[in-house]
Amino acid sequence: xxxxxxxxxxxxxxxxxxxxxxxxxxxxxxxxxxxxxxxxxxxxxxxxxxxxxxxxxxxxxxxxxxxxxxxxxxxxxxxxxxxxxxxxxxxxxxxxxxxxxxxxxxxxxxxxxxxxxxxxxxxxxxxxxxxxxxxxxxxxxxxxxxxxxxxxxxxxxxxxxxxxxxxxxxxxxxxxxxxxxxxxxxxxxxxxxxxxxxxxxxxxxxxxxxxxxxxxxxxxxxxxxxxxxxxxxxxxxxxxxxxxxxxxxxxxxxxxxxxxxxxxxxxxxxxxxxxxxxxxxxxxxxxxxxxxxxxxxxxxxxxxxxxxxxxxxxxxxxxxxxxxxxxxxxxxxxxxxxxxxxxxxxxxxxxxxxxxxxxxxxxxxxxxxxxxxxxx
Numbered sequence: 042x043x044x045x046x047x048x049x050x051x052x053x054x055x056x057x058x059x060x061x062x063x064x065x066x067x068x069x070x071x072x073x074x075x076x077x078x079x080x081x082x083x084x085x086x087x088x089x090x091x092x093x094x095x096x097x098x099x100x101x102x103x104x105x106x107x108x109x110x111x112x113x114x115x116x117x118x119x120x121x122x123x124x125x126x127x128x129x130x131x132x133x134x135x136x137x138x139x140x141x142x143x144x145x146x147x148x149x150x151x152x153x154x155x156x157x158x159x160x161x162x163x164x165x166x167x168x169x170x171x172x173x174x175x176x177x178x179x180x181x182x183x184x185x186x187x188x189x190x191x192x193x194x195x196x197x198x199x200x201x202x203x204x205x206x207x208x209x210x211x212x213x214x215x216x217x218x219x220x221x222x223x224x225x226x227x228x229x230x231x232x233x234x235x236x237x238x239x240x241x242x243x244x245x246x247x248x249x250x251x252x253x254x255x256x257x258x259x260x261x262x263x264x265x266x267x268x269x270x271x272x273x274x275x276x277x278x279x280x281x282x283x284x285x286x287x288x289x290x291x292x293x294x295x296x297x298x299x300x301x302x303x304x305x306x307x308x309x310x311x312x313x314x315x316x317x318x319x320x321x322x323x324x325x326x327x328x329x330x331x332x333x334x335x336x337x338x339x340x341x342x343x344x345x346x347x348x349x350x351x352x353x354x355x356x357x358x359x360x361x362x363x364x365x366x367x368x369x370x371x372x373x374x375x376x377x378x379x380x381x382x383x384x385x386x387x388x389x390x391x392x393x394x395x396x397x398x399x400x401x402x403x404x405x406x407x408x409x410x411x412x413x414x415x416x417x
Contacts, residue, residue: 063151067105069282069412070206070253072180074151084149091334095383097376102149102367105336107349108142109157110134110164112341116186117224120303122352123158124224129354131159134341136166138361140173142339145366147177155183157338158352162189168202175203182206184255186226190234199250200241207250208282209235212257214265214272221261222303232276239277253280258310259303270413283411285312287396313399323400328386330397333379337370345369347378350391 063074063085074081087101112131117124143150153174155161161183164170174181187209189195199207211231213219219228238252254273258266266283273281286305305311313322332338332348339345343361344354356378359369369375378389386392 067152067154067182067206068208068253068255068284070182070251070280072152072205074180077151078148078178080148081151085151088149088335092331095334095379097379097383098371099334099379102146102370103335103337104149104151105154106142106146106150106152107154107157107336107338108134108139109159109339109341110155110161110167110170110183112157112159113163114158114160114186115163115188116160116226118186118226119222119224121158127158127352129340129352130342132341133164133166134170136170138343139170142361142366143174143177143179147179150179152180152182154336155181157340157349159341160186160189162195162199168198171199171202171204175205180205182208184208184210185234186210186223187231187234188226190238191230196234196237196241197245199238200245200247204250206253207238208253208255209278210255210257211235212259213262214268218262218265222257222259235276235278251280252278253282254278255282255284257284257286258305258307259286260305261303263305263307263310273413274415277415279415281411281413281415283310285310287312313396322396325398325400328382328392328398330382330386330392330395333375333382339366347375347391350395355391 063077063082065072084101085104088099088104091099091101111133112123112127112129113133114121114123143153155167155171155174161167162185167183171181171183181204183204183206185207190199209231210223211219211228212222213228216228219231220226235252235254238250241247242249242252254276256262256266256269269281269283286303330348337345337347337358338349338351339361340354344357345359345361345366346354347356347358358374358378359366359372361369364372381389382392386398392398
């Protein structure tokens with residue numbers, strides 16, 4: 042995934058046992074993989090080589106996969122494509138499709154990012170899908186607006202599922218600030234959901250999921266930053282991450298105006314960096330994006346896209362209902378896209394508008410302003 046930091050730290054021999062370890066970060070949350078099967082280690086090496094050399098046919102298979110459990114959502118957040126801009130049909134990912142895809146890629150995958158557009162935990166089968174991926178030796182990370190966890194058995198189910206990281210997206214610590222971006226949302230419900238998940242972890246004596254309180258910095262909530270650490274710590278979450286504001290490119294005029302209004306005034310929280318002279322983003326010559334070689338996106342119905350930014354499926358690369366993922370990954374459509382990206386990414390509509398093509402626009406590491414790990 043663009044911006045994630047990867048290190049094959051070492052092959053360490055200790056008392057006759059070979060410990061194979063890979064570390065990397067997603068959204069500044071550290072992931073550690075130990076005692077991996079040699080097949081995964083070798084695939085990781087070849088995939089990272091592909092990221093560096095960018096062949097049209099990758100030397101390995103994805104090590105990270107973004108999957109969309111559902112495109113339905115219970116909120117209407119400003120500048121989100123689900124609210125204004127997404128024209129494709131909505132639905133829930135079929136459990137059978139998920140398991141079939143996991144089975145095909147289980148020998149290679151390290152991590153599934155189980156979200157895209159929509160509230161993941163509205164899919165009624167999500168906990169079974171998470172359990173299945175974990176049983177195949179794959180770590181799973183997901184995000185939520187938090188409302189579902191205030192009701193029913195969701196908190197207990199998510200802890201028992203084996204999910205590794207759960208990100209609560211909470212961009213305000215007062216109702217007034219919170220609802221400015223997350224329309225129709227209730228901060229008290231989100232906080233209740235967080236408390237229930239934390240309580241279930243304690244009750245079940247579970248180390249997972251790591252609970253991350255994520256705060257996207259925007260103009261209307263900048264004043265709350267000094268109070269965030271104490272507020273998050275009082276909820277007993279495991280981590281607090283501040284993320285820079287970034288809106289997925291969309292040509293609709295109302296969203297362009299909203300983006301201008303939401304852009305934080307402090308330059309250190311702007312993504313990408315803007316010129317002081319004309320306040321325009323600064324273009325770079327080399328795009329660092331990795332997704333075409335290590336992290337594709339699969340939408341709820343099995344449509345395979347190049348990355349999460351393709352919310353309207355402008356670049357459909359294949360459909361899992363018609364052919365296996367491996368054929369799509371090495372197919373002509375994907376190879377042509379990689380060739381065109383390597384040759385002239387500035388001419389590709391989605392790529393030239395993406396923040397990764399601008400200074401300070403890497404939405405992985407650079408997209409996070411700060412992280413505080415309360416509990417590891």
